[in-house]
Amino acid sequence: MENKKLAEKIIKLVGGEVNINSVTHCITRLRFQLKKPEKVDRHELEKLDDVMGSQYQGGQYQIIIGGKVGKVYNEVANMLPKLVGGEVEEETVKQSLGTQIIETLSAILVPSLAPIVGGGMLKGFLFLLSTFSWIDVEGGTYYLLNIASDCMFYFFPFILAVSAAKRFKTNEYMALSLAGALMYPSILEVAKVGEVSNFKFLTLFSIPLLNYSGSIVPIILSVWLLSYVYRFTEEHMPSMVTIIFTPLLTLLIVIPIMLFGIAPLGFYIGEYIAIGIGWLIDVSPWLAGFVIGASRPFLVLTGMHHAIRPITQQQIATYGFSTMGPMNFMSTMAQASAALAVYVFIKDKKMKQVSLSATISGFLGITEPALYGVLTKYRSAFIGAALGGGIGGAVGAMLGAKGYAPAMPSVLSIPVYMGKGSIGFFIAFAITVLSTVVITVIFNRILKEGEAATMEDVAQLGIFSPVGGNLVPMSEVNDETFSSGVMGKGMAIRPTSNEIVSPVNGVINTIFKTKHAIGLISDEGVEILIHVGVDTVKLDGKYFQLVCEEGQKVRVGDPLLRFERQKIISAGYDSTVITIVTNAESYPTILEVANGKITKKQKIMTMTV
Structure with missing residues (x-):
């Protein structure tokens, strides 16, 4: 029976609104304070679908419903707003800031899994087909399939805007407007040139024009800011004009702050990280390998990894090879291996499917499904990917692994790493996969994340x-x-x-x-x-x-x-x-x-x- 119809019948059979003083609920039952309990038609009440029984105890008439009691109570509350004792509020336990951030990030990213998993798998197979020349990359078929595989990543800020607005309990359409500002065509056109162009806002604030497609942190932080500004403005604006001035003031405040402060933050930090990594490669290659391999998942989440790409290109142009290429490769393989480890120990069928597809696309070079759908959900997997990638990157650097052409890190791009240092590359590859799986499983048991029962x-x-x-x-x-x-x-x-x-x-x-x-x-x-x-x-x-x-x-x-x-x-x-x-x-x-x-x-x- 539908919850609304069930609520209507329950109210009628306990004597109607005139017989109810108040109503609350506990974890399994509705609890009515009645004026005349004898008016309850218990026989008909207990014949209702979803009603498991009823009893009069402790001055209350209790109707046992079970797990859906909260939903039925909400329908009763809508019908008798003056008589309800308030909706059940979940008991919360204070959490650390780190845990709150991880849980929030996971709650926002998980709803986007469907298009990300589908697009990631399709991108991986397209890369496979093009590598072996099994498809004409200039033809219409490839063109259409590439759009289908890439659209969700290109417009990722729009997808995240919706789930972030739901998480922060703010207006979803205002959030989509922020994503529209990040993805505004004139900004993307300038950003595609490859140079950081700036213009001044109020002649004071410099706004870089960057490509935010596929970015995560800028839109999440911006929607978080929106939730506070929109709520504050709505609460303090006179009701007569709030529908006009609340969205107006919110856009005037949030979009400038987003474009000159929040959104480019990752870019600026990435620039300094790139400078530091360049120096580290010259001073200590093995340490640089560990830092690059371990930090790449964090850099991708924040969009900072874009600032490091020029180092790889510069190395190839100067020396004819790159030491950073193998480091990035190891990190990519570590993320795929962490998803593989989750597939082995997780029992939830849905997450098994997600982690398996993330493993396949990850080894093909597409790590978004693994990163967004698995690593941000399970701390053990994130730790395994970071440490495994760091260990693999360090080993590869020590053994002289090199990349001789720019290529997307993938098992299909292994020929790029063949040449002097190839033995070191394969040893590092094997160590990366093995160490990632072992570390993920160990931390899974420490953190008790979804492993199978051992007793x-x-x-x-x-x-x-x-x-x-x-x-x-x-x-x-x-x-x-x-x-x-x-x-x-x-x-x-x-x-x-x-x-x-x-x-x-x-x-x-x-x-x-x-x-x-x-x-x-x-x-x-x-x-x-x-x-x-x-x-x-x-x-x-x-x-x-x-x-x-x-x-x-x-x-x-x-x-x-x-x-x-x-x-x-x-x-x-x-x-x-x-x-x-x-x-x-x-x-x-x-x-x-x-x-x-x-x-x-x-x-x-x-x-x-």
């Missing part, structure tokens, strides 16, 4: 105890929702400790704002709900302390929550910890394999697929 019992779809204590029959739990089994198969524990740990290897997908309930999804797809206490939602988070965050990957035994058990009991609440498999219908058999006194991390349930 034999977990591989057998086992559920482990989240707390030490004594098992009690579910039928004895003083809550009909749980005792009746309507929420799913589960086990109840009277705790003797004050810490909740993860019962599975998986990810935390829900944390209720009052901290008393946590939802997880195991690596195998088992959906788990841990509910601490009966009716403890009324404590509003008192006596609970979270030590985890939504979206966090966890393993069996990782701490999730600490609670003051004795204080909860003294306040008049039952402290029983309930562990429920909420998608029990997906498993033909679920067996209880423990009884009596148990300890944390002891297996309590097994299931078959």
Whole structure:
């Protein structure tokens, strides 16, 4: 049943708006404060699709809906705006600045994966076809396919503008206007000449005309600035004129700052990096190899790598070969190898497909799918690519690897590196791939990012105890929702400790704002709900302390929550910890394999697929 229709029927069957004092919701159920509970038509209510049951408890009429309760509640809120108790707010845990930046970057880039993966694969195959002269690069077929493979990269700022606006909760069409300014034809025409041209804004600020197609950081930072300027202007502008002057003032403020400050920042930094790398190559080639190989993923993300290209061309013009070419090659191969490592250890089917296609296109020389779709999502892969590329670059420099012509780094361009120093090149290539995969796997285990479960019992779809204590029959739990089994198969524990740990290897997908309930999804797809206490939602988070965050990957035994058990009991609440498999219908058999006194991390349930 559609959420809106379900909400309408629920309101009607609890006695209508005139019978409702207020409505809130917890992690599984709508909670109504009713004027006359006897007016509820419980029989018809529980016949509704998606309603698992209902009960009157603690002065509230509770309607059990399960995972979609938040969406149904939002529909109720739209219909009864004066009676709702407020939408559920996710409990947040303070994160480091670095983690916030990585998560934000990943959240913006991931929605763009579809065109990037498709375009990257097509670019790689076109490069393959042209290298072996299997397609006429002057013909119309190549021309059309090249457009299809390159358009998403060329206009990448437009794609990112939309996802960045959604992330920063600002106007998407204003964000697209910023991308339009970066990609304005007259700017691109001047930039294509290859020289940095400048003009003055208000005779004070110099604005370089650069090619920002394919860039990432300029548009993301600009949309971030837009979100603050647009919101501030909209809030302080008189409502009568806000529709006119809010966008006007926002454009007048943000676009100049973007073009003379934010956007060219990467270019200027890249220029100085290029100067430093040129000096480093002369002083210490192996150190330059490590720096170039390790830093290239960062430089590509910020668009700074463009400033380093002239060094390669200058080396070939002066010496007839380039030492930087092999260094860039090793970094490219490291990014492809990191995606390969992710393909091996990741269990998510969608990410397996993404990482496999990123591996193929990466070895063909197109690293955008690997960089945007894999490396920015998994820190272990980014670290592996950086260190593996650095090690490979350093080894290649020490063994005299050289490139004898400018070429896109690709397994198909290996002939460019044949000649004096070719043995060193192949040794460095092998070391790059091997070290990248090993480092990625090691850091994956350290950071616990999406690896397969290592405990034999977990591989057998086992559920482990989240707390030490004594098992009690579910039928004895003083809550009909749980005792009746309507929420799913589960086990109840009277705790003797004050810490909740993860019962599975998986990810935390829900944390209720009052901290008393946590939802997880195991690596195998088992959906788990841990509910601490009966009716403890009324404590509003008192006596609970979270030590985890939504979206966090966890393993069996990782701490999730600490609670003051004795204080909860003294306040008049039952402290029983309930562990429920909420998608029990997906498993033909679920067996209880423990009884009596148990300890944390002891297996309590097994299931078959």
